[in-house]
Amino acid sequence: MNLFDMTGRVGVVTGAAQGMGKAMATAWAEAGADVVIVDRNAGGLAATAADIAALGRRALPFTCDLADLAQVDRLWATVDAEFGRVDCLGNVAGDAKAGPPETATIEDLQFTLQCLVVSKFFMCQHAGKRMLARGRGSIINIGSLASVSALGRGHAFYSMGMGAVVQMTRELSTEWASGGVRVNAILPAQVVNPGLQARMDADPALRDRFLMGIPAGRLGHPSDIKGLSIFLASDASPWITGAIIPMDGGNLAMNGGGSVRPPQLARV
Secondary structure (H helix, E strand, O other): OHHHOOOOOEEEEEOOOOHHHHHHHHHHHHOOOEEEEEEOOHHHHHHHHHHHHHOOOOEEEEEOOOOOHHHHHHHHHHHHHHOOOOOEEEEOOOOOOOOOOOOOOHHHHHHHHHHHHHHHHHHHHHHHHHHHHHOOEEEEEEOOHHHOOOOOOOOHHHHHHHHHHHHHHHHHHHHHHHHOEEEEEEEEOOEOOHHHHHHHHHOOHHHHHHHOOOOOOOOEOHHHHHHHHHHHHOOOOOOOOOOEEEEOOOOOOOOOOOOOOOHHHHOO
């Protein structure tokens, strides 16, 4: 189990006020790391910081709009001043605009690419420089299954951005592997968060539509990312870089014409 021990390490996690970002930051703290937690939601950050403090680890909240690169510069100056190192980055946060592609605006496209591609790359660049100087580190980008298959429903800009995140992961992993820095991506399917829950509340048929494509028979929970994030950030995965890992209950594996075995038969 020492392979998964993150004691003495420093992580930075964006989107840490809720959802998968909070789950990742908490998982790293449970494994022994101190964590810089980043989000625009100061109240949510305070709650995450309290949870991490209860584990006996240090949490440093930093309220930041990641689309504003000047604020990102200030974030990393704070990381340097408070810790002087970074061992792992959880690149979780990223906003997107949705709408029919025939009427969506270029401004919405530019907003989405700024949030999903430019800001994520800038976070990687900051972390990568520091990790290369120390000869080791792990970056985990959160993408989406929408990077490899289409969602429809007005999500073209989101899918385009996430496709760029996946290719960015491959490129950075290739550039930095010889310097001891690993870069991997996790591609979640539908993980329940407040935004997704609101959409399902507005369209009661949406949950069943999602479940038709998930052989595991349930939607994702933010906590589903915890084990995978520890594995990728710790010494348990020293030769894994450039990996694009689905976290999807079998969604990507199932053909569009496939069907899920009923639970009573699956138990036979």
